[in-house]
Amino acid sequence: MSDDARSDGGDAAVETGGDPGPAGFEPLSVDAAADLIEEVVDNVERVIVGKRDAVEHILVATVARGHVLLEDVPGTGKTMLARSVATSVDASFRRVQFTPDLLPSDVTGVNVFNQKSQEFEFQAGPVFANVVLADEINRAPPKTQSALLEAMEERQVTVDGDTRPLPEPFVVIATQNDVESGRTYELPMAEIDRFAKKLRLGYPEGDQEAEIIGRTAGHHPIEELEAVTDGRTLQRARETAGQVTLSEPVRKYIGRLAEHTRNRAQLGVSPRGSIALARTSQVRALLDGRDYVTPDDVQEEVQTVFAHRIRPRTGSETGEDVVAESLSSVPVE
Amino acid sequence: MTAAEPSGESPRRSRLAVDPDWSLRDAVAQPAMLGVALLTASYLRVLVHVTDVVGGTTLLAAEVVAVLVVGAFLAARVDARTALLGSAGVLVGGMLTYYFSIPASQRALIDFGVVLRDLVALLSGLSVFRLVQADVWALAVLPAPLLGSWLLALRGRYATSVAVGGTALGLFVLTGDAGTLTTLTGVVGAAVAVGLGELAPRRALAAHWDTVALVVTAMVVVTSTVSVVPGGGASPIVAGSSAPTLEGNVVDNADSVGIVGAIRLSPEVRFTVESERPSYWRVGAYDRFTGGSWVRTGESRPYGGGLDAPPGATTSVEQTITAETTLNSMPAAWKPVTVRGNVQQATQVTAEDGLRAAAPIAEGESYTVVSERPAYTTRALRNAGTDYPDGVRSRYLGLPDSTPDRVGERAAAVAERANASTPYDTAVAIEEYLESSKEYSLNVERPRGSVADAFLFEMEAGYCTYYATTMAVMLRTQGIPARMATGYTTGERVAEDEWVVRGLNAHAWVEVYFPEVGWVAFDPTPSAPREETGERRVSQAREAGEAGVDTNQSGPGEWTPTPTATPEDESGANDTVGATSTPDLADIAGGQRTAGAGELGSFTPGGSGGSSGPSLPSPETVGYGLVLLFGGIAAGRRFGIDDRLYRFVWLRYQPRDAPVADVERAYDRVETLLAAQRRPRRAGETVADYLDTLGVRDDRVRRVASLYERAHYAGDATATDADDAVAAADALVRETTPLLGRLR
Structure with missing residues (x-):
């Protein structure tokens, strides 16, 4: 699976602009911030059925400038949840499938020599997105894991000595599959510590599964999902939370x-x-x-x-x- | 005093090297020092009282200071063992000093047996006051315990220190000089010293002080309310004990007379006298006044047959006295010269030449005494002068240093008003003054301090002991040798030459010394009310059918001419009273000196003491109350009452503060209520959880809780919020308070 990091539905122009800094945004009022989060949660719920708590937690972590680790069996909607959140806030979204042969540069990006301009150009990796889904993070070797984790903590990436800031908002939603313990590299405590939250989605309950089947029978609702806010407003909500x-x-x-x-x-x-x-x-x-x-x-x-x-x-x-x-x-x- | 090094310490340290770890300030600042100080104060008080009476208080104070300074200097240099041995050395030195201070003539009489006997006598209740050189003795005995206990206390050995100090106090308890209160003070001090001394080094003082307080309170309360020996010597401070009899007080005490409070009369017949003449049947006299009691100093000697007669002219009186109950004394008219009868062997002669029964005289036994009564005229007494022998001067003029000056001033004023220029006139003036200005009453309260001063200026009534004491003290202030004499009045005359004497005839009067005449009795007690009281008691006893009130000769109205004859009744002549009887006031006042009495009436009983405002409680009562209060606080703390009381007030009364603090406290009160009614908030339970779990629906509670959350977690509350919260909390609390809630 050397097909490297794929951008999944990521059409977004990668913002690699300067760090807006915490003081760069006008804070929202408390009520407006609360409404905003509610709105996003409601929007995500159109896609994700019966996981309101989990959605709220992810939103909370996002607004609190944290990252989330989702741990669960495959097929419980982890990816869909991350995508829905990204779509709802009208932010760039990238998905990285972590595999045992994934290299750090596959995550962060590489300098590529451009024959035409006779210069090295930086080819940004999938980490340069507002919402990054790091799928099955425990399958990649520690070196690759740590590249992502460093990016999470520092909110910047250093490639060949050049330091590049990551876009804001920047949220990593990593998933971890705990059913197959073979060929995995369990995250060390020091790295697990960098996730603000670890969540379990769990299987849907009772009628919820029928509801999910019904919704996805035709076309998937995610395709019709529209953004309810933007990264800038999210930043303002973060400002409010800090106060x-x-x-x-x-x-x-x-x-x-x-x-x-x-x-x-x-x-x-x-x-x-x-x-x-x-x-x-x-x-x-x-x-x-x-x-x-x-x-x-x-x-x-x-x-x-x-x-x-x-x-x-x-x-x-x-x-x-x-x-x-x-x-x-x-x-x- | 060799090898005083303690085994545990470094052997190379010289014996007088300063201990570097020791500091005087730290040692004195120990709480146990308070107890040591109390204990020391208790036995110092006894010694100060001794020197106050016999002189030398200044010297004693200087000695105390010197010992304390020396102790502070030595404390850094000696250990406990050296301190103990050193104190023993000081004691031996002190005793040697005392031995050499005794006049050489008396010293020759002292051998080992005498010393041992004296020691036993002291330990079995011989008052220190009876020692001839009491002042020297006090100075000699003090340094040893003081130095020892002070050194040991400074070294932190409180238990040993208390043992040393307690031994000193114990000595005075055994001699009877330390009163209940003094002893109690000392014992409490010992308990405090040992208790705090044990607690403080273990840093347990804050946690266990109440135990010490309770122990001390128990000691005080129990000793002051419970008397171990019913009717024994111990007199509880609080519980009233039955009043002693006048007789038991003034006559039975062989070597001292303590002045007591209320007293009663015993109507029992004691003895009958066959005599040619009536007289006061004298038992003894006392020379040393301690402020609250009279003590006879010096030793008694066996009767060797024949005593000296008074210096002047005398009249012989032969009397035969028959005991009707067991007699502890030998009443006889003054001045006895010969004793006959089989009690002769058991007769002792006291230092003031009176008779004393070494063994009780059994019922029915009789003895005969020949007395030589001084025969004098008033003129002779007036002309007697003031050329007193040295022995009389040194023995019968002493007064406690603490006697207030106003006693002497009043005595001088009384003498001056009566134009008294001779000792005799002064004595008569004072006698008359007392008789006319004070009421006779057996029911008096024992005053504090000097009895003479109190009777003169504060009391309005008293009985014979008070009159006699005051008169003797007043005379002494004027330089006239006087002493208090005790005995029995003449009694009921049942035949021409026979008198029946009862317990209630016990009496105290004054003897004044006149050169060339000897001791002459003066009785300042008004005789009429005293006799009335006695007669009333006798008839009351007869009606009640009490045993032993009458002999077969006595009885109501048998010997008609003078049923209760007293000597004064017989004496008619003014100028030649001496030949017949004691010049009791009745003689004098009846005839010649009524005018004087009028003049003296200008002295009010209150005297210069002035207005009698609301009386303050006595220091004992105050101290007792304080101890009880302290013990109550300690007990309260022990049982958590103080905490509960605090919570009660805390819950009901909220002083206003800043709005945030007000809201927080209002909520605390509400939560306290809920905790009492339902259950306390659990750990890990938030305010909202708590109310939800309890299912509280009361809007006021919810309102206070939300205001609290805002105030506590956001630091945000307005004055209106505070008012709301406090009002709601007040209302909620009031509803749950019984009674108060209904009043609203």
């Missing part, structure tokens, strides 16, 4: 939760995890139409933000168990 009040009691609560996981598990949540929780909680508050974070927001976010960062002491325990215990024993003040 949501994060008071000291809440900050301390987050700190106590993180500390509790550290005391409780073999490997607990890093400060990066705490920061991610704080940011996603801000967006969650926004979704609720509030300009301040309450512990309720934190509690809603903590499972998806913390669980994948924890290595429990025993094999019978999961990260979710540790987080659940932290939730019930760390006092809210």
Whole structure:
């Protein structure tokens, strides 16, 4: 599968322009930001049936400048979900299928010598998009994984010594297949930590599957999906989220939760995890139409933000168990 | 004092090297020092009282300061063992000093047996006041325990320090000089020192101070309410004990008379006297006044047959006294010279030449005493002058340093108003003044401080002990040797030459010394009310059918001429009273000096003490209350009552602050209510979860909760929000408060 990274439905002109910076956008009002997210979620729901929570989480991570790791069996709509989100915000979308022979340059792009102009030209890789779907990320060798993960963290790519900023907004939605453990390179803890959230979609429930079949019987609804907003508005919503009040009691609560996981598990949540929780909680508050974070927001976010960062002491325990215990024993003040 | 190095410490350290880890400031700042100070104060108080009475308070204070300074200097250099041995050395040195301070003539009499006997006597209740050189003794005995306990306390050995100080206090408890309160103070101090001394180094003071407080409170409360020996010597501070009898108070105490409060009369017949003349049947006299009691100093000696008669002219009186109950004393008219009868062997002669029964005289036993009564005329007394012998001067003029000056001033004023220029006139003036200005009452409250001062300026009534004490003290302030004498009044005359004497005849009066005449009795107690009280008690006892009120001779109205004859009734002549009886005031006031009494009436009973405002509670009551309060606080803390009380007030009263704080507290109150009514908010439960789980629908609660979320998590609340929240919380709290909620 040396057919390298394919752009999938990616017609978008890749913006490689300068970093707009956080202060470059006028923030939306709280209500407008909440409405915007609702709108996007509703739009995505036309394609994805019965996964409103997951969609919300992805949106929250997006607005919170985070990336999402989807872990599930194949065929549960991971790709479709990522595409729908990208389409809804009228942003460029690229999909990278990670395979064992995928090279870092297949992700980031290469300098190609142009015979005509006698110069090296940069051929941008699929990472230069607003929404990047990294499919089956655990199949690529660590070197390639780390190329993507570096791009995620730094929001820039360095090829042959030239550093190029990635477009904004930039969201990576990676998927991980946990049924075939052969020929996979499990993501190390340090890299998993860079995903703001890890989600499971799960199979549809009851009538939902019938609904999905019905909707997709003719042509796929994604083809009719229209954008409801644009990257610029999303940036403004991000600005609004950054201004949501994060008071000291809440900050301390987050700190106590993180500390509790550290005391409780073999490997607990890093400060990066705490920061991610704080940011996603801000967006969650926004979704609720509030300009301040309450512990309720934190509690809603903590499972998806913390669980994948924890290595429990025993094999019978999961990260979710540790987080659940932290939730019930760390006092809210 | 060799090898004083403790085994655990470095052996190369010289014995007097300064311990580098020790600091005086730290050692003194230890909380246990408070207890050590209390204990030290308790036995110092006894010694200060001793020196106050016999002189030398300044010297004692200087000694205390010197010992404290030396101790502070030595504390860095010695260990506990050296300190103990050093104190023992100081004690031996002090005792040697005392030994050499005793006059050489007396010292010759002291051998090992005497020292041992004296020690046993002291430990079995011989008051320190009875030591002739009490002042020197106090100065000699003090440094050892003070230095020892101070050094050990400075070195942090509180238990040992308390043992040393406690030994000193224990000595005074055994001698009877440390009163209940003083002892209690010392014992409480010891408990505090040991308790805090054990807690402080373990850093457990903050957690366990209440235990020490409770122990101390229990000590105080129990000792002041429970008397272990029913009717015993212990007198609880709070619970009232039955009043002692006048007789038991003034006559039975062999070597001292403590002045007490309310007193009652015993109507039992004690003895009968066959005598040619009536007299006061004297038991003893006391020379040293301590402010609250009278003490007889010096030793008694066995009766060797024949005593000196008074210097001047005398009249012989032979009397035969028959005990009707067991008698502990030997009443006889002053001044006894010969004793006959089989009690002679058990007769002792006290230091003031009175008689004393070494063994109780059994019922029915009798003895005969020949007394030589001084025969004098008023003129003789007036002309007696002031040429007192040295022995009398040194023994009968002493007063406690703490006696207020106003006593002397009042005595001088009384003498001046009566134009008294001689000791005799002064004595008569004072006698008359007291008799006319104070009421007779057995039911009085024991005053604080000097009894003489209190009776003179603060009390309006008293009984014989108060009158006699005050008169003796007033005379002493004027340089007139006087002492308090105790005994029985004449009693009920049942035949021409026979008197029946009851317990209620017990009496105290004053003896004044006149050169060339000897001791002359003065009775400042108004005789009429005293006799009335006595008669009333006798008839009351007769009606009640009490046993032992009458002999077969006595009874109501049998010997008609003078049923309750007192000597004064017989004496008619003004100028020659001496030959017949004691010049009791009745003689004098009845005849010649009524005018004087009128003049003296200008002294009000309140005296210069002035207006009697609302009386303050006594220091004991205040201290007792404070201890109870402190113990109550400690107990409250122990049982968490203070916390509950705090929560109660906290829940019901909200002082206003900044809006955010107001809203937060309003919510806290509401949540506290919910916690009490339903269940407390669990860990990990947010406010919204909590209310949802409980299913709270009350809009006020919801409103307060949402205001709280905004205030707490966004730091945002307006004054109106605050008002709303507080009003809602107030309303909710009021609804749940019983009574208060209904009043609304």
